[in-house]
Amino acid sequence: MSIIALLLMFLSDKSIFHKLARIWAKSILMSARVKLFVSGVENLDLNKSYIFCVNHSSLLDIPILQTAIPHNFRIIYKKELEKIPIFGWGLAKSPYIGIKRQSGRDSMAGIDEAVESIKTGESVVVFPEGTRSNDGKLGEFKRGAFLLASRSGKEIVPVTIIGSSKLLPNKKFLIGSGTIKVIISKPIEYNGSSKIEELNLMKQVHSIINSNLVI
Numbered sequence: 001m002s003i004i005a006l007l008l009m010f011l012s013d014k015s016i017f018h019k020l021a022r023i024w025a026k027s028i029l030m031s032a033r034v035k036l037f038v039s040g041v042e043n044l045d046l047n048k049s050y051i052f053c054v055n056h057s058s059l060l061d062i063p064i065l066q067t068a069i070p071h072n073f074r075i076i077y078k079k080e081l082e083k084i085p086i087f088g089w090g091l092a093k094s095p096y097i098g099i100k101r102q103s104g105r106d107s108m109a110g111i112d113e114a115v116e117s118i119k120t121g122e123s124v125v126v127f128p129e130g131t132r133s134n135d136g137k138l139g140e141f142k143r144g145a146f147l148l149a150s151r152s153g154k155e156i157v158p159v160t161i162i163g164s165s166k167l168l169p170n171k172k173f174l175i176g177s178g179t180i181k182v183i184i185s186k187p188i189e190y191n192g193s194s195k196i197e198e199l200n201l202m203k204q205v206h207s208i209i210n211s212n213l214v215i
Contacts (some may be wrong), residue, residue: 009183010032017094018072025066033177034167035183038068040184043157046070049123050157050187053145053205056127057165060175064161065125069181073123076114076144095171097124111148118152128205136165139208145204146198155187158205160212183212 029036044050052069054061062075082088083108091098099115114124126145133139149156162181168174185208190201 002095013067021094022067025063026187027215028060028063029067029174031180032167032175034175035063035179036064036067036182037209038184040186043071043184043186044070047156049118049121051118051149051154052147052157052159053128054125054159055138055161055209056129056131057131057133057161057170058168060164060168060180061127061161064164064180064182065159069123069125069159069184071123073125074114074117075125076127084099111144111151114148115151118148118154123132124148128202132170133165134162134170136213137166138206138213141202143198143202146202149190149201150198152191153190156201157191158208158212159183159185159187160209161186162213171206185209 028034039095050071052065052073054065054118065075066075067185068078075096077091077096082098084091097117118124125149128141128145129139130144131139131144145156160183162183163178164180167176167178167180188201190197190205192198
């Protein structure tokens, strides 16, 4: 399925990417016998665009989100992932936003691109930890996602993925079968503009996701 999706992306317009991504994601989860339980979809308005802030502990998180979130969205990801055969090539051809974490200028360019995407009606997924957790526990957040909220004026939606680190741990490539739970929390309106207000928002989102992880 990954190879077919990659070939179609070379031959077709990128507008079909989101549809292909969902087919690919559902195929991955079905093949690995992963059951997905999603709660909180009713908190979302399909006519709105959001900034989805998600904990990150597994490469499986991307197909999980493609299946669980009903919105079309762009993911901000680290460009190093483009080195992964097939999966990484698909990322490079996708409308997702790759940034070099070592480059402050490139990171800000990625934020600016995401802001423009949201203004034109697209949602964005960010992993505010900046990298995958090794043990499934929630790490410290980086400021980028909340700077994005400040610049775009969009609501932030905390999303918690529970169990993906057990089925596909960091640095492993064999997916185990099992159950994943996804909790989509209520959107948070943000009208602030100062760094202190961004940091307070960051603490609020971190607290929501962390409390869901220990349920």
